[in-house]
Amino acid sequence: MKPEKVRKLGIIADSHDNMDLLGEAVDLFEREKVDLVLHAGDFMSPLTADPLSDLQADLVGVFGNNDGDKLFLRRRFEEEGVGRIEPGPHRLELGERTVLLMHEPRLLEVVESSSVPDLIVYGHTHEVVVREDQPLVVNPGEVGGWLTGRSTVGLVDLKEMEVEIKDITG
Secondary structure: OOHHHOOEEEEEOOOOOOHHHHHHHHHHHHHHOOOEEEEOOOOOOHHHHHHHOOOOOEEEEEOOOOOOOHHHHHHHHHHOOOOEEEOOOEEEEEOOEEEEEOOOHHHHHHHHHHOOOOEEEOOOOOOEEEEOOOOEEEEEOOOOOOOOOOEEEEEEEOOOOEEEEEEEEO
């Protein structure tokens, strides 16, 4: 992945081992031709590498509070070429844009008020949040669908700084 070539992001969080819905999210990201997928944590187990390995785009994630064996999770993703998982918060430079990826929104207000990143992505709450201020703040909700009964992902156009939330299932 060349950071300056990343225009369209797929945003995902809180998959919680729901392999079927992860597979549907991957299909949606492929149809939308995203350049990079960001996972805001709570993969759960290394088994999530299976559906995510079908991504054509690169994947960068951060650990969540419910991720189990972090060492094996990280190793499986890296060794199988699925992507990389970092401790959060994790900062990415994507061309002219700076993205902050985290799971828990504990520092959200402090970071948000600093206006340093262009985009802040987080998970943990399982609720969709889009704040179109500067910085742009996105929680794509939960792809797992366990808590809300709704499975969602986000799409972000980095050039236009526009967000679209997509339902995986009705």
